[in-house]
Amino acid sequence: MPGYLNLILLALSAGATDWEWPASAEVCGRCHRAIHEAWKESAHARAMESRLFQDALELAEQAGGAPARRLCLGCHSPVGVRVGDLGLRLKVSWEGITCDYCHSVREVNLADGNPRVRVEFGPVKSGTLKEASPVAHGTEYSEVHRTALICAPCHEYRNSLGFAVLTTFSEWKVSPAAASGSACQACHMARVAGDVVDPKIQRASHTGVNLHSMPGSHSLEQLSRAIGARLLTSRDGGQLKVIVELTNRAAGHKVPTGSPLRQLRLQVEVEGYDGRRYTEQRTYGRVTVDARGKTLGLEHEVFLRGVRDVSDTRLLAGEKRQEQFSFAVPPGLQATLKASLTYYYSPMARDERQQKVTFLQLRQLVK
Numbered sequence: 001m002p003g004y005l006n007l008i009l010l011a012l013s014a015g016a017t018d019w020e021w022p023a024s025a026e027v028c029g030r031c032h033r034a035i036h037e038a039w040k041e042s043a044h045a046r047a048m049e050s051r052l053f054q055d056a057l058e059l060a061e062q063a064g065g066a067p068a069r070r071l072c073l074g075c076h077s078p079v080g081v082r083v084g085d086l087g088l089r090l091k092v093s094w095e096g097i098t099c100d101y102c103h104s105v106r107e108v109n110l111a112d113g114n115p116r117v118r119v120e121f122g123p124v125k126s127g128t129l130k131e132a133s134p135v136a137h138g139t140e141y142s143e144v145h146r147t148a149l150i151c152a153p154c155h156e157y158r159n160s161l162g163f164a165v166l167t168t169f170s171e172w173k174v175s176p177a178a179a180s181g182s183a184c185q186a187c188h189m190a191r192v193a194g195d196v197v198d199p200k201i202q203r204a205s206h207t208g209v210n211l212h213s214m215p216g217s218h219s220l221e222q223l224s225r226a227i228g229a230r231l232l233t234s235r236d237g238g239q240l241k242v243i244v245e246l247t248n249r250a251a252g253h254k255v256p257t258g259s260p261l262r263q264l265r266l267q268v269e270v271e272g273y274d275g276r277r278y279t280e281q282r283t284y285g286r287v288t289v290d291a292r293g294k295t296l297g298l299e300h301e302v303f304l305r306g307v308r309d310v311s312d313t314r315l316l317a318g319e320k321r322q323e324q325f326s327f328a329v330p331p332g333l334q335a336t337l338k339a340s341l342t343y344y345y346s347p348m349a350r351d352e353r354q355q356k357v358t359f360l361q362l363r364q365l366v367k
C-alpha cells in the first residue's frame, strides 16, 4: 500500500491528528489494542479508581490536607499531578498509571533521595523498540524502559520523616534476580503472543508484546510461583513435631513487598482422630510505628507518619526458612496435618476478595 494511503487511513481510523497530550489510554488503545486490553486488567489501571484507594485518600486528606492529597496522587494519578489536575477533572487523570505517563518518561535519576523522573508529554513516545516507525506518533528509544529504573519512582519511597515506606526497588537490587540481570519486566512483563499494533492499522516491526497486565500479588499464578512449601514431620515422645519449610523461590524481592501492611500468613492445623484440634500461625510482614511508638494499621498512616519498622519477618528473595511446631498428639493416634498460606492485601478492604487470598494448601496424614 502506498505510504500516503496509509496515512489517510490512519487519520480516518484513529483520529491521530487531533490528540491532546497526555492522551487517554483509549486513544492509544485504538491502535495498541492487545496492550490496552491487558493494561485494563492491571492494578495500574485501577490505582486511582479503586474504592480502597479512594477511602484511604479521604483519610489522608483529613489527616494531612492538600499536601497529603498531592503526595498520594503523585503515584496513583501521576498524570493528574504533572498537569496540575489535582481536582481530577480530566479523564486521563482517573486512568491511574496510564500509557502516556510511562511512555513519556525520558529519564529516571536515583542520585539523591527519592527517585526523580523527567517526563515530556508530547507527540514522541519512549520505548524499547529500536526499529519502530509509526506514522501516528514519533518514537524515541529508551534504555530506561528496559531496566528497573522505569518502575523505581513509584515502587521505592522514603517519607518526609526519613522512613523507607516502599522498598521494592532496593530489595530487588540485592536479589539473585538482579545479580543475574533480570529486571522487574522479566517477571512482571513477560513477552507474550499479540500484536503491538492492530494489523488493520499498520504492520508492526515486531511480533509479540510485553504483558501489560503486570501481574503481582493479585495473581494466583504469581503467588503460587513465588512460594514453595514442604512439610516434614517427626515424633518426639508425646509430641508431634512439624517443620514447614518455605522458600521464596520466584520473587525478585521480599515476600510480601510493597505496602508495609501486606502480610503473608502461614496456618498449621492438626486434627487428631480423637477430635482434638490444634492450630498455630506465623505472620510474615512488617510492623511499622510512628514517632511515639504506636503501631500503624492503615495505609495513609504508614505513608504520612511511619518512622521505623519494629519488626520485619518477610522472606528475602531466595530465602529458605524452616518453621517448627510442636503438637501434643499422642503416639499411635492418626491425625490430619494441614498447612495453608494466605496473602492479606489491606486492612481497609471492604470485602473478602479485596482482603485476602489463600493460594497454597498442603495436607498430610500422620501417625
Ligand code: HEC
Residues within 6 Å of the ligand: 010, 014, 016, 023, 024, 027, 028, 029, 030, 031, 032, 099, 100, 103, 125, 126, 127, 128, 129, 130, 131, 132, 133, 134, 135, 136, 137, 139, 140, 141, 142, 196, 197, 201, 202, 203, 204, 205, 206
Ligand atoms: C494511529 C495508531 C497509533 C496510536 C493511536 C498510538 N500508536 Fe503507538 N505505535 C503505533 C505504531 C504503528 C507503532 C510502531 C510499532 C512497530 O513498529 O512495531 C507504535 C509504537 C509505539 C511504541 C514503541 C516505541 C518504541 O520506540 O519502543 C510506544 C511506546 C507507543 N507506540 C506508545 C503509544 C502511546 C502511549 C499511545 C497513546 C498516547 C500510542 N502509542 C498511540 C501506532 C499508534
Ligand code: HEC
Residues within 6 Å of the ligand: 025, 028, 029, 032, 035, 036, 037, 039, 044, 097, 098, 099, 100, 102, 103, 127, 128, 129, 145, 146, 150, 185, 189, 196, 208, 209, 210, 211, 212
Ligand atoms: C508502568 C509503566 C507502563 C504502562 C502503564 C504502560 N507501559 Fe507500555 N511498556 C512499558 C515498558 C517498561 C515497556 C518495555 C518492556 C521491555 O521491553 O522490557 C513497554 C512496551 C510498550 C510497547 C512496545 C511493545 C512491547 O510490548 O514491548 C508499546 C507499543 C506500549 N508499551 C504501549 C503501551 C500502551 C498503549 C499502554 C496503555 C494501554 C502502555 N504501554 C502502558 C511500560 C508501561
Ligand code: HEC
Residues within 6 Å of the ligand: 043, 044, 046, 047, 048, 050, 053, 074, 075, 076, 078, 097, 101, 102, 150, 151, 152, 153, 154, 155, 184, 185, 188, 189, 214, 215, 216, 217, 218, 219
Ligand atoms: C507512576 C507510578 C508507578 C510506576 C511508574 C509503576 N508502578 Fe506499579 N504500581 C503503582 C501503584 C500506585 C500500584 C498499586 C495500585 C493499587 O492497587 O491501587 C502498583 C502496583 C503494581 C503491582 C501489583 C499488582 C497486583 O497484583 O497487585 C505490580 C506487580 C507492579 N505495580 C509492577 C510494576 C512494574 C514492573 C513497573 C515498571 C515496569 C511499575 N509497576 C511501575 C505505581 C506505579
Ligand code: HEC
Residues within 6 Å of the ligand: 148, 151, 152, 155, 168, 169, 172, 177, 178, 182, 183, 184, 185, 186, 187, 188, 215, 216, 217, 218, 222, 223, 225, 226, 250, 251, 252, 253, 254, 255, 256, 257, 258, 259, 262
Ligand atoms: C524474579 C522475578 C521477579 C522480579 C525480578 C521482580 N518481581 Fe515483583 N513479584 C514477583 C512475584 C513472583 C510476585 C508475587 C509474590 C508477591 O506478591 O510477593 C511479585 C510481586 C510484586 C508486587 C506485588 C506486591 C504487592 O504489594 O501487591 C509488586 C508491587 C512487585 N512485585 C513489583 C516489582 C518491582 C517494582 C520489581 C523490580 C524492581 C520486581 N517486582 C521484580 C516476581 C518478581
Ligand code: HEC
Residues within 6 Å of the ligand: 050, 052, 053, 056, 057, 060, 068, 071, 072, 073, 074, 075, 076, 153, 154, 155, 156, 157, 166, 168, 257, 258, 259, 262, 299, 300, 303, 304, 345, 346, 348
Ligand atoms: C511513591 C509512590 C506512592 C505514594 C506516594 C503513595 N502510594 Fe499508595 N501504593 C503505591 C504502590 C506501588 C502500591 C502497590 C502495592 C505495593 O507495592 O504494595 C500502593 C498501594 C496502596 C494501597 C493498597 C491498594 C491495594 O490495592 O491493596 C493503598 C490503599 C494506598 N496505596 C494508599 C495510598 C495513600 C492514601 C497514599 C498517600 C498518603 C499513597 N498510597 C501514596 C505507591 C504509592
